Structure formats: structure tokens, C-alpha cells
Amino acid sequence: MTVVLYVDAIGGAAGDMLLAALLDAGAAEAAVSEAIGSVVPAARISTETVGRGGLRASFLRVAGLEAPGSGGGRMRGIDELLEALEAGTGLPTPVAVMARSILHRIGEAESRVHGGGPGSSLHAIGDPDTLVDVVGVAAALHSLGVERMLVSSLPIGAGGSVGEGHGGHAVPLPAPATLELLLGFAVRPGGTDETVTPTAAAIIATIGEPIEGFPAMTIRSVGYGAGARAPAERPNVVRVVLGDAVEERGPEDPEGGPSRLLCVLEANLDDLSPELVADSVSALLAAGALDAWTTPIQMKKGRPGWTISVICEPGAESRISRELFLTTSTFGVRSHHVTRSELSRRIATVRLEGGAVRVKIGTLGDRVVSATPEHDDVAAVAANTGRPVRAVYEEATAAVRALILAGATP
Structure with missing residues (x-):
């Protein structure tokens, strides 16, 4: 089954809100902290429980960015952010690829909005906080095994302004880079404050898919991430729902396979x-x-x-x-x-001397037509026992077929 994550932007979305929500939904904090530490060594993350509009949520705190030698000074261009990412060691390949894609997307949007090359100034997103959010979210998604990220409509603040942008001028809301990044995504009115940050928009644009309504899924966990502000008119939270997709399927095959x-x-x-x-x-x-x-x-x-x-x-x-x-x-x-x-499929586990081996079983109607051991499990048992990988593979296959022949459900 496909593991999906539904991002429900109740009050908006920021990079730190998304990361807090993913941690609240069960992402491994140790793995996320290790990934962040590989690119921003001084950064230390923690979460605390807060209330926003009557909802319990996790609020992310990041310490260490202002310490001497931490790299906490402003980074003025996308090139510097990418250099810091490339300097990190030990990042899992999917995390590095995802983070790199998000940063490139930020640079492209800034370049289109403000002109100049992709390494031009990144005002509100040109600092180590961006790396913490981007790498942290990528690591959290990897930890949860997310294969698709579906996104609700997004509340967009308009009419106000925020910070200082190019030329020292205040940035009008919605921020131009945010709008550029969210092309193709549904938005709705969200007051006059900044409710979706450029970093969150880049994460959503790179990984997310817009969807109308709640997706069909079997729910595994739910997480809430809080923003710093607590406006009276709405809960300033983003909700993430992790689950297994209930997949769209075509008609049944005449032989019984979907x-x-x-x-x-x-x-x-x-x-x-x-x-x-x-x-x-x-x-x-x-x-x-x-x-x-x-x-x-x-x-x-x-x-x-x-x-x-x-x-x-x-x-x-x-x-x-x-x-x-x-x-x-x-x-x-x-x-x-x-x-x-496709064959209908399920996973069975057989126990051999030296460990357990998962076996992927394919059925056509009521008939089992395929039984394939997971190679990583086979290799682990072979390493534990000193036996050839092929011998363990054949033993696992024989074991599950014996269960099938005996009428047992493996």
C-alpha cells in the first residue's frame, strides 16, 4: 500500500510548523536531529506542547543557531544554503535529494520574482533556520516512509506586509515568492498576517499534490504543529494525517486480479x-x-x-x-x-534458523501464484548463520509454500 500524508492547513503552514506536526505524528526525533546536525552542527531541536484555539499542538524550538561559530549569521544566497547542505555528511540519499530539490525550488522562485541568478539574496529565507526546516522535514518524511504528500487548500494572508525584502522595502503579502511557489495549488482568504511562509510553500510545491477534500486512507497517526502566534480568529496550527492509501483501481481482471x-x-x-x-x-x-x-x-x-x-x-x-x-x-x-x-499481495513472515524472513505473496483470485522472499531479510539471515544467500532464499520459499500447501495462512 502507498503511505500517504495529508497536510491540512487549518491555520496556515510554516517550515517549523510542518516539522513539529511530523514529529507529533511519530517521526523519529533522533533521526531528524541527526540529519539537522549534519548540516547545521550547532542546532538543537525540541518540542513542547502548547494550545492554539482550543487544540493541543507541538511547538518546535531550535537552539544553538546564535552561538559563536554556529553558522547562525545570515546566508545571503541559495548557493550558500546548497553549499551547507552538500557539506553535510551522513544524510540518507532520499533526504539529501529531497532537501536539494526544495532549495532549488526556492532559488528558482526568488529568481523569477526578483530577477538575477538563482544565487540571489533570499531575504526571509536566507538563514540557517531554512536549512533546519528543510532538512528536518525531509528527514521526518523519510522516517515516516511517506510516498505521497497531499495538501488541502491553503489560507493566504493578504493586505499586510512582512520584514524587509530586496532594496530594504517591506514585502507585501502574499509574499511574491510564496505565490510563485504555489502556482497550481488552491488557496483561500487567511486574514492579513503571513499564514504560509516561503519555506513551507517550497516544501509543499516540491513534494505535495493539491487535493480537494479528505483523501481515502486507513489512518495511522495524526500530528499537530503550532505557529508562534495565537490569533483569536483561528487555531494557528497545521495538521498532518498519516495513513495507507485506499487506492483507485480499475475493473477486475477476468481471471480475478485487480x-x-x-x-x-x-x-x-x-x-x-x-x-x-x-x-x-x-x-x-x-x-x-x-x-x-x-x-x-x-x-x-x-x-x-x-x-x-x-x-x-x-x-x-x-x-x-x-x-x-x-x-x-x-x-x-x-x-x-x-x-x-496486478496480483493481490500480502506480506507473510517465516521463521528460520538465524532470523525471520518476510515473504511477499501474490494471489490471483484464491490461488497463490507467487512467493518472493525479501532479499534484505535473506541476506541478514545468511550473514547471521554463515550460509549462502541462495540457500536461505530457497529455504524461505520452501517454508512458505509448505504452509500454503498445508492450507495454513502464512
């Missing part, structure tokens, strides 16, 4: 190095693609090239297309919709 409506995206490349092609595949998978692969082809003038192909949910088509444009040299992306017939 079918699924999916989108296939493709692009041809002849001027990208193999290393960058591999990076693009990793980025596409991190962005929520169900699968991504390359096929060698011959292009015009006899040039060797690649077709990069991606399968994704129909609702993720725009986001995955955007990721293809950002991570490859293509000038166009082809798309078509397909119906994929």
Missing part, C-alpha cells in the same frame, strides 16, 4: 552522462515514482542515448514531470495512461 490506473512518463536523452542519469532515477524514486528505469536507444545522427521511463500515480504526473525537467537535460516529457493488472 487492475490499477497509472501514468507512464518518458524522455529521450543523448547529452547526459551516465552518472547524472543514475542520479535522476534516484531523484524520481525519492519524489514518489512507483518505478523508474532506463533503456539504451539510438538517436538522430547515430548518437547513443537513453529513454528514461517512469511509472507513477495519475495524481503525481505533474510533480514527476517537473522532477524530470529539473534533473535531466530533456526539453520534453511524453505521457500516457495505462491500466496495470
